Amino acid sequence: MTSPQRAPGGFPVVGIIGGGQLARMCQPPAINLSLTLSVLSEAPDAAAALVVPSAPVGSHLDVEEVLAFARDCDVVTFDHEHVPDEVLQALVDAGIPVHPKPEALLFAQDKLAMRGRLTALGVPCPAWARVQDEGELAAFGDLHGWPVILKTPRGGYDGKGVRVIGAASEAADWFAHGDALLAEERVPFSRELAVLVARSPSSQAAVWPIVQTVQTNGICTEVLAPAPELDPSLAAAASQAALQLAGALDITGVFAVEIFEIPGEGGGSPSYVVNELAMRPHNSGHWTMDGSVTSQFEQHLRAVLDLPLGAVTPRAPWTVMGNVLGGDYDELYPTYKHLLARDPGLKVHLYGKGVRPGRKIGHVNVYGDDLDALRERARHAADYFEGTVTE
Secondary structure, three states: OOOOOOOOOOOEEEEOOOOOOHHOOOOHHHOOOOOEEEEOOOOOOOOOOOOOEEOOOOOOOOHHHHHHHHHHEEEEEEEEOOOOHHHHHHHHHOOOOOOOOOOHHHHHOHHHHHHHHHHOOOOOOOOEEEEEOOOHHHHHHHHOOOOOOEOOOOOOOOOEEEEEOOOOOHHHHHHHHOOOOOEEEOOOEEEEEEEEEEOOOOOOOOEEEEEEEEEEEEEEEEEEOOOOOOHHHHHHHHHHHHHHHHHHOOOOOEEEEEEEEOOOHOOOOOOOEEEEEEOOOOHHHHHHHHHHHOOOOHHHHHHHHOOOOOOEEOOOEEEEEEEEOOOOOOOOHHHHHHHHHHHHOEHHHHHOOOOOOOOEEEEEEEEEEHHHHHHHHHHHHHHHHHHOOOO
């Protein structure tokens, strides 16, 4: 592998394992921070490889390839959470700083480990159990009610690896693999929220305003920042829980805590339970690229290098992010030009990915004073890219 070209002045090289859009969106703030990025990319045309000069092709599953890449970096972080334990341990054994640390990353990689640790810390969670067969699943469903949410402990994202089942027999194909699964009660939530936090190795931490995420078919399609009409006591409790997790799990970098808001009974205050953890920049934080003084990508680079964290102050009362999904047309540039002319305040972030129906290929941000108008602008732009509107 060719070594990355270091910037003069002693500025460090940050290595990112994985060449997806999260690594790609770290490049602009890296330039502004005078840093050099190097990305271990899955392919020469991966999203990050198109914009990062140092993007050697290699596999995150291959210990030797990862070590050869990492030896030219001052710190290593991740575009995704699927790096095997043996690869992470090899990095640690080689004395290469890794953020987040493997001990913390486990709780984003393994949902059973995450549930156990959160429960031990007293963080609110849905009722859950480790189930090995249909009998254990049936017992859980009979106790907590049907339907049940069933998850594969590793590898699931964007609705994959998650099922809503009404009977234990519906999980027979998953149990046939012989692996334990995570069963959870189906929570009667009113909406989904996310808390985005950054923490550095020296324990400095920062929390952005809590946002509302809107899901369509298991994929986040819209983010409202901040979450409208959020109860102040719930906001304080959820933010404090996220900071507690950061310290207790020794998380470094940017991470997201996805939560369900549960309506209060009889007009009482709402409560929440934690749904998932993500130990990397997160889709719920893309609004920060234009709506916050410091974006999640800049903050992540600051955090993994133990630089002072930036301000997380919003630039406007509201920011709306709309995810752009692929449609039937793969020529995006004419659409891009039309939207920029139609809405000069629109911020478009495309990921350099080939278009497939339903695939995340980018997002748009708008910010200002009128939430309803912002939602309409973001929705129109996302729909126009997908081809579901034509004006």
